[in-house]
Amino acid sequence: MYDFIVAVAALAFLMFVAYRGFSVILFAPVAALGAVLLTDPSLVPPMFTSVFMDKMVAFVKLYFPVFLLGAVFGKVIELSGFSKSIVAAVIKLVGRERTMLSIVLVCAILTYGGVSVFVVVFAVYPFAAEMFRQAGIPKRLIPGTIALGGFTFTMDALPGSPQIQNIIPTTFFKTNTWAAPWLGIAGAVFILLVGLTYLNWRRKQAAARGEGYGEGHHNEPEAYADEALPNPWIAMLPLVMVGVLNRVFIGWIPQAYGATHEMTLAGGTKPIVTEISKIAGIWAVEAALLVGILTVLVFAFKTVSARFAEGTKAAVAGSLMASMNTASEYGFGAIIAGLPGFLIIADALKAIPNPLINEAITVTTLAGITGSATGGMSIALAAMAEQFIAAAHATGIPLEVLHRVASMSSGGMDTLPHNGAVITLLAVTGLTHRQSYGDIFAVTCIKTASVFVVIAFYYLTGLY
Known part of the structure; x- marks a missing residue:
């Protein structure tokens, strides 16, 4: 029991300091x-060097390029004006009277195209504020609306998403980002329909009370001037390129390099072996993001180049912070997994007979504790x-299903109050946890429930 308390106390302490705003890296x-x-x-020094640092460095080695390229891609999309163009086009297509649906779709398009959720918050908020003001919808509902569009189905449910939450499982299960497409689509439909139903119910409640947008808000954005925006079809092209080429490269890379690749450096005697099957999904996303960045530069080089130096400094800094936060949590998890107390937790989870439910509960619980889907x-x-x-092999469950369940579970309870994206979203919108977190939590519960809906869908239909 003592060992169990120690393991739980370490998790509780990390959650507490993250909630209080202290650095997870530290x-x-x-x-x-x-x-x-x-x-x-006596194990403190060797565990730090041989377990924590080894795992932390291994994570950075694999995933930092994805964080970096994703941040730069999102930044050039922002600097080029493409994100504004996409937002304006969706609003025009859907109609200002469908304010909440418009904002959800805009967030979904941007995140599914590879733009960081943090960038999406900054890009979409000014439009959301203006539309909510004109429609007389309370400002306090903006965070829940953005969370539904940006933090849920396009992040880890829809197949092919280039977000990191959909990439991490590829290295463990030797899958790719398009794993279990039918399950992903089923989960996405559930989240979208139930989420929009909830938000519209909240809007009608407010309208019945005569509550409007409100006054005296903080961080109110200036209304956008009638500026010339890029053609929306051109603005969409980089996002399409990332999605399509990600799928193309996933098939092409193993064909070009084989299951493993050997090379001997000049003057070397021992060949360096790369297991392509483990990193093909990561290479595919990196290559697709590179092409996406180049596509933006082709169509908006003059606009982007004027602010590229300063803009990419911020993007690089953000990617470093995000990757190091997650890598530090990865090292933390490796140490906790090596302690006797974790064996008690693992044995308790093993008591859950169904491997998919076991995986879902384990991943979403740890995501909630750390406040990080990736962590x-x-x-x-x-x-x-x-x-x-x-367990999957023993019960005949394809690894693609494990991938999709793990990915979707990570985006379940991760958005608890201490989550970095939640804190950023509230800060940008000028709202507090007390004003708006309730709606974010409702979206969190819907997202968590969708994982078990997907598991039921798999057992009922056999489709994945």
Whole structure:
């Protein structure tokens, strides 16, 4: 029991400091090594060097280029004016009277095209504020609306999403980002329909009380002037290129390089072996994002180049922070997984007989504790992927299904109050947890429920 309390206390401490706004990069090793200290003090130095740092560096090695290219891609989309053009086009197509649907679709298009959810918040908020004001919808409903469009189905449910939450499982299950497309689509439809129903219900409640947009708000954006925006079809092209080429490269890379690739450097004697099957999905996303960036530059070089230096500094800094936060949590998870207390937790989870429900509960629980979809999933898969795979093989479940369930589960309870994206969203919109978190939490619950809907859909139909 003592070992169990130590493991849980380390998780609780990390959640507490994250909620209080302290750096996870600093406190993840503190929490992990504190647990080691209380278990076996002599193991603190070797666990730090040989477990925490090894796992942290391994994560950065695999995923930092994805974080970096994704951040740069999102920034050039922003600098080029393409994001504004897409927003304006969707609003014109759907109609201003369907304000909430318009904002959800805009967020969905941008995130599915590879734009970071943080960039989406900054890009969409000014339009959302103006539309909500004109429609007389309370401003406090904006965060829930943006969360539905940006933090849910396009992030990890729809097949082919280039977001990191859909990429991490590829290295554990040797799948690709298009894994289990039917399950992803089914989950996305559920989230979209139930989420929009909820938001419209909240809007009608407010209207019945005579509540409008409100006054005295903070961080109110200036209304956009009638500026000349790029052609929306051109603005969409980079997003389409990323999605299509990601799928093309996934098939082409293994054909070009084989299952493994060997090379011997000049003057070297021992060949360097690369297991292509494990990293083909990552290479595909990186290559697609590179082409997406180049596509933006082809059509908007003059506009982007004027602010490229300063803009990319911010993008690089953001990608470093995001990747190091997640890598630190990854190292934390590796240490906790090596402690006796975690074996008690793992054994308890093993008591759940269904491997998909086991995986879903494990991933979403850890994502909630860490306040990070990528962090929670990384911890869970680093510790228990082999167990999930063995259980899947024993019950005849394809690894593609494991991929989709893990990916969607990571975006379940991750958006608890201490989640970085939630804190950013509220800060940008000038609202507080008390004013708007209730709607974000409702979206969080809908997203979590969708995972179990997807699992039921798989067992009922056999489709994946």
